[in-house]
Amino acid sequence: MRLASIEGLSSLTIGRLARTLGISKSGVFAHFRSKERLQQETIAAASEVFQREVLEPGLSGPEGLTQLEGFCEAYLSYVERGVFPGGCFFAQLLAEFDAPDGTIHDQVAAFQRDALGSLEGLIETAQSQGELDPGVDRGQLAFELYAALEMANYLATLFRDPATTDRGRAAVRSVIARARPVEEREDPTGGAGPR
Amino acid sequence: MRLASIEGLSSLTIGRLARTLGISKSGVFAHFRSKERLQQETIAAASEVFQREVLEPGLSGPEGLTQLEGFCEAYLSYVERGVFPGGCFFAQLLAEFDAPDGTIHDQVAAFQRDALGSLEGLIETAQSQGELDPGVDRGQLAFELYAALEMANYLATLFRDPATTDRGRAAVRSVIARARPVEEREDPTGGAGPR
DNA sequence: CCTACCGATCGGTAGG
DNA sequence: CCTACCGATCGGTAGG
Numbered sequence: 290m291r292l293a294s295i296e297g298l299s300s301l302t303i304g305r306l307a308r309t310l311g312i313s314k315s316g317v318f319a320h321f322r323s324k325e326r327l328q329q330e331t332i333a334a335a336s337e338v339f340q341r342e343v344l345e346p347g348l349s350g351p352e353g354l355t356q357l358e359g360f361c362e363a364y365l366s367y368v369e370r371g372v373f374p375g376g377c378f379f380a381q382l383l384a385e386f387d388a389p390d391g392t393i394h395d396q397v398a399a400f401q402r403d404a405l406g407s408l409e410g411l412i413e414t415a416q417s418q419g420e421l422d423p424g425v426d427r428g429q430l431a432f433e434l435y436a437a438l439e440m441a442n443y444l445a446t447l448f449r450d451p452a453t454t455d456r457g458r459a460a461v462r463s464v465i466a467r468a469r470p471v472e473e474r475e476d477p478t479g480g481a482g483p484r
Numbered sequence: 485m486r487l488a489s490i491e492g493l494s495s496l497t498i499g500r501l502a503r504t505l506g507i508s509k510s511g512v513f514a515h516f517r518s519k520e521r522l523q524q525e526t527i528a529a530a531s532e533v534f535q536r537e538v539l540e541p542g543l544s545g546p547e548g549l550t551q552l553e554g555f556c557e558a559y560l561s562y563v564e565r566g567v568f569p570g571g572c573f574f575a576q577l578l579a580e581f582d583a584p585d586g587t588i589h590d591q592v593a594a595f596q597r598d599a600l601g602s603l604e605g606l607i608e609t610a611q612s613q614g615e616l617d618p619g620v621d622r623g624q625l626a627f628e629l630y631a632a633l634e635m636a637n638y639l640a641t642l643f644r645d646p647a648t649t650d651r652g653r654a655a656v657r658s659v660i661a662r663a664r665p666v667e668e669r670e671d672p673t674g675g676a677g678p679r
Numbered sequence: 680c681c682t683a684c685c686g687a688t689c690g691g692t693a694g695g
Numbered sequence: 696c697c698t699a700c701c702g703a704t705c706g707g708t709a710g711g
Binding site: 383388398428435443 | 489490491492494495569570571575576578579580581582583584589592593596597621623624627628630631632634635636638639641642643651652654655658662
């Protein structure tokens with residue numbers, strides 16, 4: 290997982306893993322029986338880490354807006370904490386397998402569709418509870434939050450600058466503030482708005 | 485460039501390029517004299533494409549807000565037109581070299597810093613012309629626009645769905661609308677806002 | 680631009 | 696978990 294988050298899943302070879310572990314290549318091979326299986330098991334292991342480090346803390350609060358904000362904050366904290374040394378494992382997967390056809394591309398597409406869909410679900414609940422304006426386009430709002438989180442991940446990893454995740458935080462605040470019901474909007478402009 | 489945009493610059497090997505071109509490996513090698521040089525020349529060639537396909541059309545209008553909006557639209561159009569078959573070459577580079585140390589990481593960081601700085605420059609001009617509120621945080625606004633563009637690129641490539649770039653367009657409109665001077669804001673909510 | 684080669688590494692197999 | 700091996704591919708060199 291650590292190697293794949295830095296150099297990509299394609300760089301995770303049986304030989305390199307064997308060297309890292311200090312055992313023989315065929316010793317590693319015996320555990321996975323193919324490179325594809327090694328990659329699949331690595332994705333599965335990273336999913337458990339994501340569940341434990343992002344979803345559980347992020348969704349621990351009450352349903353609706355609290356969970357939506359909680360997820361965004363949990364994601365940015367997971368990037369800042371360096372849970373994976375190369376930044377978010379799944380952001381790496383997204384960029385690595387967005388274009389090449391194959392099993393992994395299809396899995397990544399399913400995962401990302403799921404993530405965006407889950408965000409839309411949180412938004413819908415917040416709307417039904419009157420915390421967000423029912424008129425906002427859920428798909429659009431989910432896209433904008435997702436964009437802020439992912440770009441914070443890429444740029445924080447690139448620049449090695451923790452302040453970059455604060456750009457993501459401000460963007461999340463701004464996007465959510467703009468989607469609040471009109472009567473509750475105290476700061477309609479959000480992070481990048483006028484002072 | 486085409487191969488690197490799909491599978492990453494690390495997959496662009498002398499041998500593969502030779503096979504693609506139908507010449508011998510050492511025939512290709514003679515042109516570049518090292519793999520590093522091949523990668524550098526490929527980045528340089530992609531820069532020229534980016535200049536021609538994004539910067540020239542995007543910045544052809546009058547200074548200020550027109551150029552800011554022009555750049556965003558030119559970028560999204562460049563993604564939609566499939567100028568590179570694997571999506572934006574530089575978005576691929578960003579994700580591939582955000583974590584690994586080395587010459588290419590440093591170049592990518594410089595390129596991305598430059599791109600964000602250029603956006604801030606366009607924003608500053610728009611502010612001085614009264615087209616954007618002088619109170620907005622330029623770095624934050626640039627980050628939010630950039631996030632919308634890059635995420636549109638990754639998701640459009642992943643989902644092979646042209647409608648995804650429209651999410652980017654709506655996000656750009658929304659972010660810019662929120663940064664307009666208060667007296668000129670007709671729709672303070674933008675794309676994801678209430679109807 | 681070519682053939683012919685180098686040592687290293689790849690995924691995988693045979694046999695233990 | 697091991698050694699020993701397979702054919703393919705890697706970046707690069709020698710010599711033309």
